Amino acid sequence: MKTQSILSLGLVLGTAFFAGCATDPHYVQTGDKEQIVSVGQINIQDYANAANDAVNQLLASGALDKVSSPPAVLYISHIVNSTGQQIETDLITGKISKALMDSGKAVTTSTDPANKGLKQESDFLNDTKSTRLPDFTLSGKIIETIDRQGDTRRSTYTFQLALNDTKTGYQVWQGEKEIGKQGTRSAIGF
Amino acid sequence: MKIRLLISLVGLLALAGCSTTVNSVENAQPIGQRQMVSDKRVLTDSSLDRKVTIVGVNQTTTAGGLLKVQIELENRTRSLQRFLYHFEWFDANGMQVENVLSASLPEQIEGMESKFISGIAPNSQCKDFRVKFIESN
Numbered sequence: 633m634k635t636q637s638i639l640s641l642g643l644v645l646g647t648a649f650f651a652g653c654a655t656d657p658h659y660v661q662t663g664d665k666e667q668i669v670s671v672g673q674i675n676i677q678d679y680a681n682a683a684n685d686a687v688n689q690l691l692a693s694g695a696l697d698k699v700s701s702p703p704a705v706l707y708i709s710h711i712v713n714s715t716g717q718q719i720e721t722d723l724i725t726g727k728i729s730k731a732l733m734d735s736g737k738a739v740t741t742s743t744d745p746a747n748k749g750l751k752q753e754s755d756f757l758n759d760t761k762s763t764r765l766p767d768f769t770l771s772g773k774i775i776e777t778i779d780r781q782g783d784t785r786r787s788t789y790t791f792q793l794a795l796n797d798t799k800t801g802y803q804v805w806q807g808e809k810e811i812g813k814q815g816t817r818s819a820i821g822f
Numbered sequence: 823m824k825i826r827l828l829i830s831l832v833g834l835l836a837l838a839g840c841s842t843t844v845n846s847v848e849n850a851q852p853i854g855q856r857q858m859v860s861d862k863r864v865l866t867d868s869s870l871d872r873k874v875t876i877v878g879v880n881q882t883t884t885a886g887g888l889l890k891v892q893i894e895l896e897n898r899t900r901s902l903q904r905f906l907y908h909f910e911w912f913d914a915n916g917m918q919v920e921n922v923l924s925a926s927l928p929e930q931i932e933g934m935e936s937k938f939i940s941g942i943a944p945n946s947q948c949k950d951f952r953v954k955f956i957e958s959n
Contacts, residue, residue: 647853661923665956680925688942694885735945752854760826816866 671787674774678811682791683727685809687735690728695795695805696737699767701791706739707798709765711774715776715789724791728770741766768804769796783817841900844935856880859891870957873899875933889943891951900933904958909941911948919948928958 656700663677690696696704708729711721732738742748755761772793779786788810795805859879865871877894884890889911897903906926911919921944931937941951 646885661925663906664907665928665958677925677928680923681927684923684925684927688940692884692890694855699885727922731944734922735888736918816908 633694655703659734664777668815669815671785672778673787674715674719674789674811676723678789679723680727682789682809683724683731686724686791686793686807687731689807690732690793690795691692691735691737693805696768697803703736704767705764706732706738706740707769708740708743709769709796712777713772715774715794717776719774721774723768724772724774726795731745738768769798770794771796779809785814785817786814788812832922840934841933842902843900843933846936857882857890867955867957870905870955873897873903874905874955879937880948884942887946889948889951891939891943891953892940893953894936894938895924895931896936897933898930902932904928904930906956906958907939908954910945910952910954912950912952914949916950919944926954926956 637770653795662680667677668675685704686796689734696702699705706729708725712722713719729740733740753762755763755777770793775790776794777788779788791809791811793807794803797804857880858880859881861876861879863876875896875898877896879893881889881891881893891909906928908926909921909923910924911921913919925946929937929939939953941953943951
């Protein structure tokens with residue numbers, strides 16, 4: 633009888649313990665305190681962090697302010713993925729592009745084929761050729777470096793971005809952000 | 823008695839192993855003069871405030887006319903502290919300006935280290951700011 637009571641109490645306490653640990657599905661914000669940090673991959677908050685740093689550096693440099701007729705026209709070029717994982721580079725270029733447009737310092741060329749077609753038609757109907765060529769191109773590279781020592785693993789993701797002047801061919805600004813993450817074998821599950 | 827001494831020694835060694843503090847040097851008469859901002863602080867996490875303290879806030883305007891804010895922080899503990907922060911920006915009417923880059927950013931500061939974090943306003947209409955800090959895991 634006594635054993636049964638102890639077992640029942642254990643069962644109740646165990647259930648209560650696991651119920652306390654369970655988390656119902658809920659919405660989260662990027663970069664909040666609950667964020668998941670993965671050592672072997674780029675997390676969503678890393679893109680936000682890299683984009684934030686790039687925009688701050690670019691706006692502080694004043695490189696976009698040097699065009700003769702602001703805002704500068706920017707062509708978002710290729711971001712080379714030198715990591716071992718599949719990356720949606722629009723997650724960083726999209727943020728940078730929007731932030732620069734919101735700042736009033738730059739507009740980006742449209743990548744929408746329908747827009748290009750309509751622009752050509754408009755030029756033809758008006759007998760004009762009003763397209764302004766981009767002042768700058770924005771290109772970049774994402775590099776992954778992995779270090780291991782015993783059970784400890786460290787991944788460093790380097791986001792390099794460059795602003796190139798289309799008239800001179802010079803690179804007029806370069807930004808770099810390193811994001812490092814470290815964990816032990818037991819903590820990161822491999 | 824011996825056991826107590828041994829425990830104390832182990833405790834001291836453990837604490838020494840965890841603490842990493844920072845030494846620094848700078849020019850005694852800085853040339854640059856910071857334009858300090860009179861700030862208002864709302865402290866709800868006294869634990870974080872005791873560990874990572876806001877020393878001061880200064881601001882400037884970039885060549886492109888954007889407000890740039892810099893905050894000096896100091897870790898008053900002897901161990902590394904991690905926290906998240908994010909900037910909020912407001913226009914001349916006090917309305918919050920939407921910012922695609924408003925996510926919280928992770929930062930860390932070594933024991934007894936003094937460190938700066940900075941933010942640039944998303945556009946020239948931004949006149950005021952607020953920075954939120956939260957202790958990280």
